[in-house]
Amino acid sequence: MTQARFKIVFNGELMPEVALETAQDNLARLFKSDRTRIKALFSGSPIAIKRDLQESEADQYLAALHRAGAKARKEPDLAASLSLVDTEDHRSGEAASDAASEMNCPKCGHRQAKAAACSACGIIIEKFVARQATTSHAAPASSPATTPYATPQAAVGEELPAFGELNVFTIDGRIGRLRYLAWSLVLMFACAGVMGVVAIAAGISEVFGGILGIAVLIGMLVVSVQIGVQRLHDIGWSGWLLLLNIVPIVNSVFWLLMLVVPGSQGANRFGSPPPANSTAVKILAGLFLALLLGSLLTLFLGGFAMLGLALSGMDPSILGTPGN
Template identity: 45%
Template sequence: MSEPRYKIVFDGALQPGVDITTAKLNLADLFKSDVTAIERLFNGSVVALKRELSHSDAQTYLQALNKTGIAARIETETAIELNLADVHEQAQVVAEPDSPYAAPRANVGENLPEFATLKPFSVEGRIGRLRFLAWTMVLSLVTLPIVGVFALLALGLVSGDSTTGLIIGGIFAFFLFIAFLIVSILFSVQRLHDIGWSGWLWLLNLVPFVGSFFPLVIMVVPGNTGANRYGPPPPANSTAVKVLCSLWIVFFALIFAGGMLGGISAIQQEYESNLESSYESGSVTTDEVEVEVESPADSADEAAEAAQAPVDSAKE
């Protein structure tokens, strides 16, 4: 007789004192998968997690599974299936992975495409980091010329003192801002889906302090490599996506260079102003000194009249 073989089965039971949410999280961490994919194991039906094991291997797998909080057990493999109904029931079970640590499929029983269909103006689907930056760059390049045209029209209306024109321009500017905001939200929601997060987390942008760095989190955190509860992964990045994404580097480089040149120009102007003021305060011009010039006597007679005649005391 050949050596008996064993299988590890699980029917959704938990170990005493273990919360089902904790067990799902531990099992998802063990399988390196999403919690949504793990939930199919807790539908109450008996699922064979691993088959054709020796007794020692079965004990090793069982210890690893029991540490997650689930109550799995070892059963002896049946050599021959005589019940056709049981055979049909087993055929509905998803094919077993080579290792119990392999991630389960995201959506059991559903044939997902290899890559998701790109939908820029939808809250469904997933986009990666580079595509998120590329789409945002396209949105900015489309919006900036429109904003420039509105700015020129606004200057013309202000110079012409047209109140009606200003009101109409303000309404158009408001709707343009709303359209830009909505499209930006759609891009962010799809980026959150790629990470495996809910799109409602976009509201964190409205929270003080958190909203200042949350956009950076969206741009930095990588997405799931495989399918998650929001669908299959996005297609590979095209050359256009990479080129548009690289434009952000050029954009920030221009901003940095402009800031440096503006700072240097301001420092130079301040230095020249201080130098000129110090020079003016240290120099004395003849215009600032008042010199009183005594006019000479017009004639000798006037000079004689100005002098007093001596007094002769003997004559008096």
């Protein structure tokens, strides 16, 4: 007896809490296809995106699609059991088919009364089955998919990357809250060291020192923007929101949001989640927070002391005049 075969059917439904754009991005990476063809899969009509699979293979395809955000389903593939060779199994299959009053379209799965053509998608069933049987055994390796309904060129069973790659000097990818603090602290330390070299150069030549200082400041700004954009990507926000940091008052609140709001669970439209934080990242992030809190405490105590002097009528300038 022939082993049951299955197909994967998709009608555009999404998994819970998955955005349409995120699912389309994931499927484009999964199928190694462009967004235009992937968008056609979300028309709302049932589409068989993979056929003639064993049950284990169908389960693997289904799991990969579910991880990508597409709520596909597994159905028996009746067309795969059809044969172009006149065998005993084939003849018995034909007898059973003749006894049935209804049939499923081998392309779209539409159930209808037995007919030569599908009333839903319009295909000639016999020709479609023959073409499927031919292309499944001798499909050209280099032939591109001409329709969005063609079998994916990539193996759908491929695992999506568990974690994204880390790269400071890019606006692609994602970083979490602690890594954002750690990278920012390293950037500040590096800038402080380079500015020491700039000061030495300015002592030799003011013009050269000024040019070098401007170059260092521009470089620091570019890298800080790249780090900030990656942090926004981790939340699921557009990197253009970083422009809010140039708006007075709003910038302070927005920077706190970048530190507080957690990243997206799992992959989002900007890629896979970042790797787990290393010990070095945790130490640097803690040092950044300690320095930040120390600076805020110093400012608070200084302001409180100045306020006390002002209320007592004492001239605050005497604090800076030793010997009086």
